[in-house]
Amino acid sequence: MGSVADALRDAARALDGVSTSPRLDAELLMAHALGASRSDMLLRHARDDAPAAFGPFLEQRLTGKPVSQITGFHEFYGLPLKVTPDVLTPRPDTETLIEAAIEAFADRAPARILDCGTGTGALLLAALSVWPKTQGIGIERSPAALAVACENAKATGMSNRSVMQAGDWTQDTWRNGLGRFDLVLSNPPYVETHDPDLAPDVRDHEPAEALFAGKDGLDDYRILVPVLPELLAPGGIAVIEIGSRQADAVTAIGEKSGLSAAMYRDLGNNPRALLFRAA
Known part of the structure; x- marks a missing residue:
């Protein structure tokens, strides 16, 4: 060699x-x-x-096996995170959500954060690394993914400020007992079921339940976005990842729910996140 x-x-x-x-x-x-x-x-x-x-x-x-699944880890927002075939590998573009939240809170910090569909725990743990006195909850419906999130919380030294727990927003009772949050984060499934442009290493090696969201890729937004007003504390915000062609459709879902939206672009200048506030 x-x-x-x-x-x-x-x-x-x-x-x-x-x-x-x-x-x-x-x-x-x-x-x-x-x-x-x-x-x-x-x-x-x-x-x-x-x-x-x-x-x-x-x-x-x-x-075609992703590098992260070969090495068993991937770095996100400076944090080395364990990755398995049971979780979506966190992408650099998803860091756009953290940057949007930092800009929105400016010189203050959110007291409580909720990460919906936490997977590796990437979004919640990155946010907690920014705000060292903040507490957070990550919910995840996959038991195998939840185990990975718990391991990452411990490995990054943030298990004392984070609770990783089972939760599935397709179930009516998923919000029971959660309370309200200053910041809600989510990278929900948003790929169209028959997307011809999806890279083979993603389609063949990453968990389908973390990727696909119906024929138009909007199924999970239709469930999650309308309940954001119930989850947000006064003055709170939600930052949600979107596909590059979904900004208008997801904004419309938010507006019907009494939310205003601001769009953020990733490093490739593609629409990547929507920041929602109570209108």
Whole structure:
């Protein structure tokens, strides 16, 4: 296999038709094989012999398996989070929700946060890392995903400020006993059931219940958005992730529920989040 540098070059070429970020994927897999950080790998190990473990990792990626499921973790908002096939891998675009909330609260902090469909716990734990005195609840309907969220809360040192609990917003009683929140966050399922543009590594390897939301991708918004007024404390806000073509439709759902919306774009300049307030 030769040196680390040679192996990275060859791997990036091999991954070119599989990944939209072939060089980055190769570097992350190599760092994992070396047991080093990516920066340390690039600075200190480029001339070392490539480790034997890199080959099997690369083969898995060539089948379409996401890097996060090969390495078992993914970084979100500076937090290393455990990832399994039972949870959606948190995307950099989802960090838009955290940035929108920070802008909205400015020099104050929310006292209570609710994360609906917490998955890895990414949104709640990222928010708690921003506001060190804030408490939060993450609800999740998948028992396997809930177990991952609990592990991540403990690993990031925020289990004392977060409660990860079972909850399913498709059930009428899911809000019982939750109370009201200064900030509600959610990255709900929003992919159209037959979306031809969905990447194969997402479609084939990530949990369908975290992705798909009916023929138009709006089924979960129709359930979740109308109950936001009952969940928000006075002056509270909700920040919800959306698909890049869904801003108008989800805004309309919010307006029917007495909410005003502001749209936020991700780093690719695509519509990515709606911030709701009581109108």
